[in-house]
Amino acid sequence: MAAKATAQALVPRLRPFLSRTILSPTLASNELVNAHPNKDKLLHLGFGQSPFPVHPSLTQAIDAFQHNQYEHTSGTESLRKSIASFYERKHGLDLSNYDVIVTPGSKLGLFALQAAIEGPTLLPVPSWVSYEPQMHLLGLSAVKFKALLSDEGMRLDPQAMAAAIEEHVAAGGAAPTKMIINSPNNPTGLVISNPHEIAQFAAENNIAVISDEIYDGVTPNGAWSTFGARYEMMMKPSTRPTNTVSPTGLSKVFSLGGWRVGVLLVPKSMQGAFSGVLRSAGIDCPRHQGSFYLYPNFDKFREALKQQRGIETSDDLARALVMDRNLVTLPATAFGDNETLSLRLALCDYDGGKMLERYVRDGRQLSDAALEEVAPRIHAAAHALANFASSL
Template sequence: MTVSATLAANEATAARRAAGQEVLALGFGEAGIPVHPMLSRYLGRAAGTASYGPVAGIGPAREAAAGYWTRRGVPTDAAQVLLGPGSKPLLFALLHAVGGDVVLPSPAWVSYAAQAELLGRDPLRVPVPRGEGGVPDAEAMDAAVREARAAGRDPRVVVVTLPDNPTGRLASERSVKALCEAARELDLIVVADEIYRDLVFKEGAFPSPAAWAPERTVTTTSLSKNYALGGWRVGAARFPDSPLGAALRESVRGIASELWSSTPMPMQHAAAYAWSDPEVLVDRVAASRRLHGSVATAVAGAFARAGCAVEAPQGGFYVWPDFGPVREALARRRGVATSADLARALLDEFGVVVLPGTAFGDDPASLTIRVAVPGIYGESDAERLAALVAPDPVAMPWIAEALAGLEEKLAAFVAA
C-alpha cells in the first residue's frame, strides 16, 4: 500500500517549494480557508478535556449532528449517530463491518478503493451516468453485481459521493433514485459520503440516498470541507433507523473501540458547536460556497479554452478536465499517452501539480486529471480571508494573476 495520491501530492508540493521551485498547487483536496475564530475558541475551551469519552461520541456532539441532518431534511436521532476521528476511519470501519465486496463509481475518491484493498477486496468499479459523478449507473451496477455474484463474489455495499470528488459534479435525483432502487433489489447497503453537501453551489433539493433508501443508507460527514478543518479529524456517521442500521452501528462501535477508542474530546466539543449551525458559521459556509464556486467555474473555463472537455463544477472545489480532444497534439509534441504522463508533464514542464485520472480509478488511456482549486486562493491567511469575504473572489489581484498564469501555461502546453 502506497501513500494516498492526494497526500503524496501535498508532500510533493511542499518539497518543491522548499527547493525554491515554482509550483501551482492544484493537487491536494484541502479547503484552504482560515479557521473561524469561534471554532478556535470552542476548541481552546475544551483543550483540558483529556479523558477518554464514550466510543460513539459525547451526547452533545451526537445530538448536534442529529440536528444537523434533521435540519437538512433527514430526520435523525442522536442514537443513530456515531463519531470518529474523521470520516476516513468511519468509512473503513463501515466496510469492515459490512463485509463482502465493494461497488464503487468510476471515477471515485482514491481512498475508497484503497480501503477495500486493505480489507483484501478488489472493488467493482461501475461507470457513472454520462455527465454526472459520484453515483454508479444503476443499470450497469445491476449487471455488474449479478455477474460478480454468478462468478462467486459477494458484493454487499455501494459507496457514493454527493457532490463528487473528483469530478465536482452532483448526481441527478433521477440517478440517485435509480441507484437506491437497484440497491434495494440487490440487497446492497448504500454508504453516502456527503462530506461536501454544504458546498453545493446552487440552492435546490439535495438528492440524498437516505431519502429514497432510508432503511439501508449510512451517511457520513465531517468538518474538514465545509469548515476547512481537515487537520482536526472529526467526523460523523448516521445509521438507518432500522434493525439493519442498529446492528450495523453496534458492529462499527465495536470496531471503533479497538481502532480509535474515542474521538478526541476537544474536537467533539468544537463539533457540537459547528453542527448546531450557529448563524455566524452558516454565514462562513455561504462565503465558502461563493469562493469555491467562483474559482472552480473560472478554472473550468480556463481548461475549456485550452481545448479540454470539462463539465461545469457543481459543488466542492474540484474540476475534472479531459484532454482527450487535444490528444493528438499532446502525443506528438510531448509524448503524452496516459493521464499519468499528462500529470507528470504538467508538473515537470510548468510546475502545475494535479492528480491523474488513474488515481481515481479512471481508464489509464483517458486523459483526465483532477484539479483542486484552493491552491489559487492565496499564499497567506490574510489573502485567503480576503478572498473569502470578497463579493467577486476571482477579481482579487492574486487570484486573477493565478488564473491568467494557469491559462497561459495551458495554452503553451496544448499548442500543436
C-alpha cells in the same frame, strides 16, 4: 547461525498487500512539491484542502476546552444531539431511525463501515483514492463501473451497475452488498444527478449505500442533500428499512482538516471561472458543481499528445505538466480511472481569508477580475493548462 534464525523468527509476517501499498497520491503530490527545488514557482493543484481560516468562535471554544476524561466510544452525547439537530434542520432527515456516531475523522469511519458490512463493494470510476485501498486491507473486492460525467452532473447508470455485477458474478465473485457514492464528488467536482435511480437500484438489489458526504455544504447553490433523506423520500410509504449510511465531517466545510472530527449517520436497522478558461482552449471539462475539484479530460488531444510528446497515459500527462509548466495535478489513475486522459485539479492554492474579505466587500459576489486578484496562482494555473492544450 542460531541467533540469526531466532532474529528472523521474530520478524512478523506481513500481509502481501502491504508490500504493494503506495503512498496516497494526494499526499505524494504534496511531498513532490515540498521536495522540489523551485517549489515556490509550482502551481499546486494536486492537494485538496480548504484554504479558508478557521472561524474565531471555533478556536476560542477549543482553547477553552479543559475536559480530558474518557467519553462514550460513539462520541459526547451533547455533540451527537447537536449533530442530529443540525441534520434534521438542514436536510429534513428524521434521525429517530439513525444512530449518530462521532469518529476521529471520516476516513476511519469509512474504513469501519467497510469492515462492518461484509461482501464486495460496488464502486464508480473515478472515485477517491482511498476507497479501494481500504477494501484491499480488509480483503474485500471492488466491483467497478464507469460513471457518466457531463454538465448535468455525475450519473451512475443502473444498467452499467447491473452489467458490472453480472460480469463479477459470472467470473465466480459474490454479488456486492454495498456501494460507495460521493457527492459533491472528489475527483470530478460534480454532484450526482440521479439519486432516486440509485436509491431504487440499491433497494431492489439489497445493497447498502455508503454515501460519503464530506463535501456536503461545499456547493455554490446547495444542490445536494444527504442521500439518507433522498432514500427515505424515495421509499416512502414503503416498509423497507432505511439502507443508507452517511459518513461526513468538519474538515472541508469548516476548514478543520487537522481537527479530525468525523460523523457517521447509521441506520438503526443496520468554482466556475477556471473551467471556463479550460473550455475556451478546447479542453473538455464539466462545469463545477461542488467540492474543491475539476476533472478536465484530454482524450481529444490523445493522438497529438502521443505523436508530439510521447504521452499515452494520464500519469505521463501529469508528469509532463510538472516538467513543462510547473503545474502539479493528479492523474486519473489515482482514482481508478485507467482509460481516460483526465486530471484532477484541486482549486485550493489561494488565501481564503483574503477571498472572504473581498467577497463580503463586493456584496457577496466575485467578478473574474476579483478572482484573478485574490487567487493569482489559480488564475495562472488555468492559463498554463490552457496554453499547454493550445500548443498541441
